[in-house]
Amino acid sequence: MFSNKESFKENFKKRVEMLCGxxxxxxxxxxxxxxxxLMIREYVSNDWxxxxxxYLAVKGKQVFYLSIEYLLGKLLRQxxxxxxxxxxxxxxxxxxxxxxxxxxxxxxxxGLGNGGLGRLAACFLDSLAxxxxxxxxxxxxxxxxxxxxxxxxxxxVELPEQWLRSxxxxxxxxxxxxxxxxxxxxxxxxxxxxxLVFHHLHTETVTAVPYDVPxxxxxxxxxxxxxxxxxxxxxxxxxxxxxxxxxRTEAISEFLYPDDTHDEGKILRLKQQYFLVSxxxxxxxxSYKKQHGSLNELHQQICIHINDTHPVLAIPELMRILIDExxxxxxxxxxxxxxxxxxxxxxxxxEALEKxxxxxxxxxxxxxxxxxxxxxxxxxxxxxxxxxxxxxxIAKLSIIADGYVKMAHLAIVGSFSVNGVARLHTEILKERxxxxxxxxxxxxxxNKTNGIxxxxxxxxxxxxxxxxxxxxxxxxxxxxxxxxINLLKxxxxxxxxxxxxxxxxxxxEMLADIIYKQNGITVDPQAIFDVQVKRLxxxxxxxxxxxxxxxxxxxxxxxxxxxxxxxxxxxxxxASPGYxxxxxxxxxxxxxxxxxxxxxxxxxxMKVIFLENYRVSLAEKIFTxxxxxxxxxxxxxxxSGTGNMKFMINGALTIGTLDGANIExxxxxGDENIFIFGLTAEEVLHYYRHGGYDSDxxxxxxxxxxxxxDQLVNGFFPDVHNEFExxxxxxxxxxxxxxxxxxxxxxxxxxxxxGEAFKDQISWQKKxxxxxxxxxxxxxxxxxxxxxxxxxxxxxxx
Ligand code: 26V
Numbered sequence: 001m002f003s004n005k006e007s008f009k010e011n012f013k014k015r016v017e018m019l020c021g022x023x024x025x026x027x028x029x030x031x032x033x034x035x036x037x038l039m040i041r042e043y044v045s046n047d048w049x050x051x052x053x054x055y056l057a058v059k060g061k062q063v064f065y066l067s068i069e070y071l072l073g074k075l076l077r078q079x080x081x082x083x084x085x086x087x088x089x090x091x092x093x094x095x096x097x098x099x100x101x102x103x104x105x106x107x108x109x110x111g112l113g114n115g116g117l118g119r120l121a122a123c124f125l126d127s128l129a130x131x132x133x134x135x136x137x138x139x140x141x142x143x144x145x146x147x148x149x150x151x152x153x154x155x156x157v158e159l160p161e162q163w164l165r166s167x168x169x170x171x172x173x174x175x176x177x178x179x180x181x182x183x184x185x186x187x188x189x190x191x192x193x194x195x196l197v198f199h200h201l202h203t204e205t206v207t208a209v210p211y212d213v214p215x216x217x218x219x220x221x222x223x224x225x226x227x228x229x230x231x232x233x234x235x236x237x238x239x240x241x242x243x244x245x246x247x248r249t250e251a252i253s254e255f256l257y258p259d260d261t262h263d264e265g266k267i268l269r270l271k272q273q274y275f276l277v278s279x280x281x282x283x284x285x286x287s288y289k290k291q292h293g294s295l296n297e298l299h300q301q302i303c304i305h306i307n308d309t310h311p312v313l314a315i316p317e318l319m320r321i322l323i324d325e326x327x328x329x330x331x332x333x334x335x336x337x338x339x340x341x342x343x344x345x346x347x348x349x350x351e352a353l354e355k356x357x358x359x360x361x362x363x364x365x366x367x368x369x370x371x372x373x374x375x376x377x378x379x380x381x382x383x384x385x386x387x388x389x390x391x392x393x394i395a396k397l398s399i400i401a402d403g404y405v406k407m408a409h410l411a412i413v414g415s416f417s418v419n420g421v422a423r424l425h426t427e428i429l430k431e432r433x434x435x436x437x438x439x440x441x442x443x444x445x446x447n448k449t450n451g452i453x454x455x456x457x458x459x460x461x462x463x464x465x466x467x468x469x470x471x472x473x474x475x476x477x478x479x480x481x482x483x484x485i486n487l488l489k490x491x492x493x494x495x496x497x498x499x500x501x502x503x504x505x506x507x508x509e510m511l512a513d514i515i516y517k518q519n520g521i522t523v524d525p526q527a528i529f530d531v532q533v534k535r536l537x538x539x540x541x542x543x544x545x546x547x548x549x550x551x552x553x554x555x556x557x558x559x560x561x562x563x564x565x566x567x568x569x570x571x572x573x574x575a576s577p578g579y580x581x582x583x584x585x586x587x588x589x590x591x592x593x594x595x596x597x598x599x600x601x602x603x604x605x606m607k608v609i610f611l612e613n614y615r616v617s618l619a620e621k622i623f624t625x626x627x628x629x630x631x632x633x634x635x636x637x638x639x640s641g642t643g644n645m646k647f648m649i650n651g652a653l654t655i656g657t658l659d660g661a662n663i664e665x666x667x668x669x670g671d672e673n674i675f676i677f678g679l680t681a682e683e684v685l686h687y688y689r690h691g692g693y694d695s696d697x698x699x700x701x702x703x704x705x706x707x708x709x710d711q712l713v714n715g716f717f718p719d720v721h722n723e724f725e726x727x728x729x730x731x732x733x734x735x736x737x738x739x740x741x742x743x744x745x746x747x748x749x750x751x752x753x754x755g756e757a758f759k760d761q762i763s764w765q766k767k768x769x770x771x772x773x774x775x776x777x778x779x780x781x782x783x784x785x786x787x788x789x790x791x792x793x794x795x796x797x798x
Contacts (some may be wrong), residue, residue: 001039002085008092015039030166032098033076033106036089037169040079044214048223054797055134056291061300062134063792064284066314067307068276069118069256070125070139070226071146072110073616075170075213076103078460082130082218108163109615111145112228112256115535116642117346119616120421120780121307123453123642127784129217129224130455130479132796135784138280140272141171141211141228142256149574149613154590158577160255171211171228178209179282180234181275187366198324200367205234206249208279218455218479221798229253229279258576267360274365277313285321295326299339303792306415308346309354309407315341315414316371324367330374342417342791344448345408347639348425348433349539354407361405372410376400379413397436412437412444417791419448422640422661424681432685446790449664450640451783454481454775457646461620464503465650469772472496481779484649488773497765500651504627504768511625514618515570515609521597523607527566528758531652532630533614533622536573536582539637543727544740545569545630546589548748549608550708553596556605564605565755572614572622584726586610591717591724619643624650627764628754631656632747634738636681638662649775651768653757655750657743661778668774673767677750678743687739695736698744705741 001011012035013024019038020031055062077100080086090100113119121137128135147158182203190197208229215224231252233245251268252275284302285295292301304314315337322333347353362369376399383394395401399409412418412434418441420426426447430438438445459466459478469477472490477483490496508525515523532545549569555562571589575582593608611618629647631638631654638660648654648665655675656662666674679687687693699706709731711717712724731741758764776782788794 002043002083002088005088005092005095008085008088009096012036012039012092013096029098029102030106032093033103034167034169036093036103037076037107040076040083041169041172041214043083044079044216044223047221048214048225050221051223051797052225058134058797059291059301060134060797061302061792061794062136063128063303063305063788063794064280065121065124065128065135065137065305065307066276066280066311067118067121067137067139068273068310069113069307070110070121070137070228071113071115071118071616072122073456073620074104074107074109076107078126078456079216081455081460082216084219108165109145109617110163110168111161111615112139112142114146114256114258116640117308120450120642123451123456123780124784125215125224125226126218126453126455127451127780129215129222130220131781131784131788132217132220132222132798133784133788133794134224134797135792135794136224137215137226138276138283139226139228140253140256140276141230143250143254145256146574146615147258147577151586151590151610151612154587154594156575156583156586158258168211170213172213173230174210174212177283178207178232179279179286181206181208181231181278183271183274183364185366187370195327198367198370204245204248206252206275207232207234208275210279210283227280227283229276231275258574258578266356267364270356270360270364273310274313274317274368277311277317280311281314281317281321295322295328295336299336302340303342303794304340305342305344305787305792306411307344309343309411312343312354312407312411312414313365313368315410316368316375319371319375320367323371334375334378338414339416341411341415342419343411343415344419344421345411345425345429345434345639346421348428349637350433355404356407358400358403358405369405372405373400375410375414393436397440408434409437412441416444417446418444419446419787419791420639421448421450422664423447423449424636424658424663425639425660428636428681428685448783448786448791449661449778450642450645451778451780452642452645452649454478454649454779454781457620457623458649458775462503462507462624462650464506465500465624465772468496468499468503477776481776481781484776485773487769491766491769494762497762497769500765500768501761504625504651507621507625508627511570511621514621515568515611518611519609521607521609523568523609524566524604527568527604527607528627528755529568529570529625530628530630530754531570531572531622531626531647532632533570533572533611533619534641534643536575536579536585538581538585538730538738539634541632541634541738541740541743542571542573542585542589543738544632544743544747545571546585546592547708547740547744548751549596549606550592550711551704551748552606553592553599553602554704554707554711556602557599565758566604567606567755569606569608570611570622570626571609572611572618574614581726581730584724587720588712588724588727591720595717619646623647623652626650626652627758628652629654629656631659631662632678632743633657633659634684634743635659635679636684637738645775645778648771648778651765651772653754653764653767653771655747655754665774665778668777669767669770673770675750675754677746679739684739693735693739693742695731695741698736698741699732702741702745704748705744709741 185203213226322328473486629652631644641660657678712728
C-alpha cells in the first residue's frame with residue numbers, strides 16, 4: 001500500500017470510507033489521521049511478526065528494558081520516516097487535499113514520562129530497533145500521562161492529561177496474554193515433599209493486560225515491541241465492595257507519578273512498581289519457557305535491564321518465580337537472578353534515591369518482602385565474614401535499615417552491572433555516593449554516557465538542516481551518526497555557514513509564530529534565542545538565569561549607554577505539583593517576563609517568554625530554533641542531561657557548567673565552541689564537605705547581586721508581596737545550597753561574551769557547525785551499542 005504514490009492514494013481513499021463509514025468527501029482530519037495510522041500498523045505487522053519469529057529462531061540473547069516511564073511524543077511522522085515512505089505519503093496526501101502536518105497535530109503526545117529518564121527510554125527503543133537489536137520495552141499504560149500545564153496569572157496550574165480520549169492507533173490489546181498480580185494477603189509456609197514451599201494466600205488480585213506498540217526501526221526490517229501494561233479488575237470477588245475494588249485496581253495504571261516527593265499515594269506508587277515488574281517478568285518467563293523449556297540458562301539467554309530503581313523489584317520477583325514456582329534452590333536462583341539483571345543509576349541526589357518504609361512494603365508485598373529480607377541477611381552475613389565487627393560498614397551497606405528498604409542497595413547487590421549516565425556521574429557514584437559498594441564490587445560499575453535519537457531530534461525535528469547536511473556529506477549519517485564529523489571539512493565554507501544561518505533563521509521564525517500564538521508577544525527572529533527548557537528543579541538553576549535577566553533589566557534602566565545585543569530568553573518547564581519552591585520560580589519567571597515585556601524602555605533589547613506545557617512535540621520546535629542552550633546546573637548535580645545534546649545537534653551553542661555530559665561535549669568541541677563557567681564539581685563537593693561558602697559575602701560585596709536579591713522582597717514587583725520570600729530565604733537564610741550567587745559573576749561575564757560572539761555571524765555559525773559535527777557521538781545509537789556490547793551481550797539479528 002506504500003509501494004507507490006498512486007496505489008497509496010487509492011488505498012487510502014478506500015480505507016477511509018471502509019473504516020469511517022462515510023464517503024471520502026465527508027471525512028475529517030481525524031478520520032484521515034486514524035486511517036493513516038492503521039495503514040502503517042497493518043504495513044508493519046508482517047515485519048513485526050517476522051522480527052519475533054527471527055528472535056525465536058536465532059536463539060541469541062535478548063534484552064528486556066523495564067522502565068516506569070516512556071516519553072514517546074508523537075509517532076506518526078517518525079514511523080513514516082523510519083519506513084522510508086514519508087515523502088510518498090506526504091505528496092500523495094497533498095494531492096488528495098490533505099496536509100500531513102495537520103494530521104500530525106491530531107496525534108496527542110504520548111507523555112508517559114516526567115523528563116530525561118523517560119525520554120532516554122524512548123530514544124533507546126528507537127536505537128535498539130534501528131540497530132536490529134533484540135530489545136523490547138516494558139512499561140505501564142497510564143491512562144493519564146504527565147499533567148497538562150496551564151499558566152494562570154503567572155502560576156502553574158495542572159490539568160489531567162487525556163492522551164487516550166480518542167483511542168490510540170498504535171496499540172494492540174492482547175487480552176489473551178493477560179497475567180494476574182497478587183497484592184496484600186498472607187504467606188503460608190508448608191513442608192511439601194521434604195521442601196519448604198511458600199503459598200501467598202488471601203490476596204487481592206489485579207489483572208495486567210498488555211497493549212503492544214510496534215517500535216519501527218529506521219530503514220530496516222526490524223519491528224520491536226513496547227509492551228505497556230494496563231491494570232484491570234480480575235474476577236470480581238464475592239462479599240467485597242465491588243466498586244471500590246474496581247476503583248483501587250484501575251487506579252494502578254491511571255496516573256503517571258509527577259514526582260516521588262510526597263508520602264500520600266506512596267502505596268499506589270509501590271503498587272505500580274510491582275505491577276510493572278511482576279507483569280513483565282511473568283510474560284518474559286512464560287515465553288522463555290515456551291522457547292527453552294527450563295530456566296537453568298536464563299542469564300545466558302536474556303538480560304533484564306532496570307531503568308533506575310523503580311523496577312528493582314524485578315530482583316526479588318525473579319527469585320520468587322525461580323524458587324516458589326520453578327523449584328530452584330536459593331543459591332541457584334540467586335546466581336541466575338544476579339546474572340540476569342543490570343541496572344542504570346540516573347541520579348546521586350540523596351533526596352531522589354528511593355527507599356520504602358517497611359510498614360508499607362511488607363503488608364502490600366509479603367512474599368517479596370520475605371525474599372528481600374533474606375537477600376539482605378545473606379548479604380550482611382557476607383559482609384560480617386569479610387570484616388567481622390565492622391558494624392558501621394554493615395549499617396552503611398545494608399539493604400534494609402532504619403525501617404526502610406533501600407532500593408539502590410538492592411539494585412547493586414542483585415545485579416551484575418551498575419552504570420552511570422555520564423563519565424563524571426559514574427565517577428561520583430564510584431568515588432562518593434556508592435563508594436563502599438564500588439570497593440566491594442569494582443567490576444560491576446561502568447559508564448554509559450547518554451545519547452539521543454538523532455533521527456528524531458535532527459532528521460525529524462529539523463528537516464531543513466537535515467537536507468543541508470545530506471547535500472554536503474551524503475545521507476548515510478542517518479544510520480551512521482558519527483559521519484556528521486565530516487562536516488568539519490566545511491568550517492571555512494562561507495556559503496554553507498550562511499546557509500546554516502538561514503535555516504536557523506527560518507526555524508526561529510516558526511518558533512516566533514508559536515510564541516505569538518501562545519503568549520501574544522512578538523519576538524524578533526534576529527535576536528539571540530536563549531533557551532532553558534527542562535524540568536524545574538532548584539539544582540538546574542533556572543533561578544540563576546532569571547536573576548541574570550533581572551540584572552540586565554536593571555542595567556537597561558540605569559545606564560543609558562548600555563546596549564544589549566537583542567535577546568529573547570525562552571523558558572519551558574514543568575514543576576512537580578507538590579514542589580513548592582519550583583512553583584515559586586515559575587511565578588518569578590512570569591513576573592519578570594511581565595515587567596520586562598511591558599516596559600517600553602526595554603524596547604527590542606530583550607523579551608522573556610515562558611512557553612506553557614513543555615513536552616516532546618513542543619521541544620522539537622524549540623531545540624531547532626535555539627541559538628543558546630542553557631545547561632547551568634550546579635556542578636555535580638546533573639547526572640548527564642540530554643537536552644544539551646539535542647541543542648548541540650541542532651547547532652545551538654552551550655552556556656554551561658562542567659557538569660554531567662556537558663564535560664564530554666566540551667572535550668569534543670573545545671574551548672572555542674562552548675561557553676563554560678562556574679564552580680567545578682570538585683569545588684562544589686569540597687564546599688559541601690568542608691564548608692567555607694557564605695552567600696552573604698556575595699550579597700554584600702557585589703552590588704548587582706544585592707540589588708536583584710533585594711528586588712525579590714522590596715516591593716519592586718508590586719502585586720506580589722511576600723511571594724518571593726522563600727526564594728530570598730533560600731539564597732541568604734539557607735546559604736544558597738546551589739551556589740547561585742557564587743556563580744553569578746562568572747555567568748554574567750560569560751553571557752556578555754556570548755553577546756559579543758554573536759555579532760560575528762560567520763564565526764558564530766562556524767562554532768555551530770563544529771557542534772553539529774561532534775554531535776554524532778551523542779547519538780543513542782552509540783550509547784546502545786555500548787550497552788549491547790559491554791552489558792547485555794546482544795547482537796544484531798537481520
Ligand atoms: C528526581 C527527584 C524527585 C524528588 C526530588 C528531587 C529529585 C531530583 C532528581 C530526580 C531525577 C530522578 C532520575 C532522573 O530523572 N534522572 C535524570 O536522568 C536523565 C537520563 O539519564 C539524565 O540525563 C538527567 O541528568 C537526570 O537528572
